[in-house]
Amino acid sequence: MKKKTERGPAHWFSGTVWLDEVASTISPSALRVHGVTFEPCARTAWHEHPLGQVLYATQGLGLVCIGADAVRVMRAGDAVTVPPSVRHWHGSFPGHLFVHIAIQEAASDGSTATWYEHVADADYEAAAPEMAETTGEVKRSVLH
Secondary structure, eight states, X not given: OOOOOEEOOTTTEESOXXXXXXXXXXXXXXXXXXXXXXXXXXXXXXXXXXXXXXXEEEEEEEEEEETTSOOEEEETTOEEEEOTTOOEEEEEOTTOOEEEEEEEEOOTTSOOOEEEEEOOHHHXXXXXXXXXXXXXXXXXXXXX
């Protein structure tokens, strides 16, 4: 039976985010899979996964920042692998809905993530115009 869609907790996300559990397997498997829908301007807080994470974009336009790397745009069909225990955040591009599948394994203690501070609004807003300069499609959508 499918679990109901749940709103993401405010201490994990800025803005409105919806979570759909796709798979939470039974031991000895530790696989966890969620569909995550970010409303426009929503994003995760900084966080890390003990065994890493794979993000697979299915709809809309998103942003991902891994460690000290530059923020990257994600579109439907893009996949990003986040290494184990590396701080990162991800969410929607301003003005756009973004949906991805999040895939990770639970550690031996059952944990799947450690959560940190929220991404500052100024840092999030600064990332989007920077991305607009490098992506014509995004620039047009931001201007209109």
